[in-house]
Amino acid sequence: MxxxxxxxxxxxxxxxxxxxxxxxxxxxxxxxxxxxxxxxxxxxxxxxxxxxxxxxxxxxxxxxxxxxxxxxxxxxxxxxxxxxxxxxxxxxxxxLPEADGSDCWPWPGACTSRAPRTNSGAVRARPAPPTGSGCSTTSTTTWSS
The missing domain is CATH 1.25.40.20 (Ankyrin repeat-containing domain)
Incomplete structure (x- = not known):
């Protein structure tokens, strides 16, 4: 058809x-x-x-x-x-596939974990993702509230 x-x-x-x-x-x-x-x-x-x-x-x-x-x-x-x-x-x-412990989307460079906030609300850099997860950079993100 x-x-x-x-x-x-x-x-x-x-x-x-x-x-x-x-x-x-x-x-x-x-x-x-x-x-x-x-x-x-x-x-x-x-x-x-x-x-x-x-x-x-x-x-x-x-x-x-x-x-x-x-x-x-x-x-x-x-x-x-x-x-x-x-x-x-x-x-x-x-x-969805079972989680493998990484904190990245399935395409390289699209890390999903949010940057941790300090008590003052400032944003600090998140740690590098696990080796082999496809994400290779440490990034800093500002999240508005």
């Missing part, structure tokens, strides 16, 4: 038609003419219902896109909690 009907349903914002197409065998990661999966169409339209239907139907929110991001990253960058929730799916923890 080609994905033209699924693409059309996503463009219309018809979550029920999206579910029906997926149940009929349409590929949930169908790619549109611009080379992006249909999940990105739903994200661009801020259509949480369609995004949720696609993810529940098997669309991969962690699929690497041509620009190096993923649909999940785009949802976060879009700033809509409803879109992030839709793209994360019902059981987001099931998608």
């Amino acid at each position: 080609d994905g033209t009907e699924l693409v059309a349903a996503v463009r219309r914002g018809d979550a029920e038609a999206v579910r029906a197409r997926l149940e009929s065998g349409a590929a949930p990661d169908t790619v549109t003419d611009d080379g992006l999966p249909v999940l990105c169409l739903a994200l661009t339209a801020f259509d949480a219902g369609v995004a949720q239907a696609l993810v529940e139907g098997g669309a991969d929110p962690d699929r690497l896109l041509p620009d190096g991001t993923t649909p999940l990253v785009r949802a976060v960058e879009g700033g809509s909690p409803a879109m992030v929730e839709a793209v994360l799916g019902r059981e987001p923890r099931l998608r």
Whole structure:
């Protein structure tokens, strides 16, 4: 089955038609003419219902896109909690790998631990991450309260 009907349903914002197409065998990661999966169409339209239907139907929110991001990253960058929730799916923890003790995101240089604060509220440098974790710098971050 080609994905033209699924693409059309996503463009219309018809979550029920999206579910029906997926149940009929349409590929949930169908790619549109611009080379992006249909999940990105739903994200661009801020259509949480369609995004949720696609993810529940098997669309991969962690699929690497041509620009190096993923649909999940785009949802976060879009700033809509409803879109992030839709793209994360019902059981987001099931998608996450077990922690390996590092305090870094899965890409190099994106350390996530917050800089410790002193009693005065000043920020001090955080220690270097574990060897081999992909993060190699010590950084200082100011967090506003």
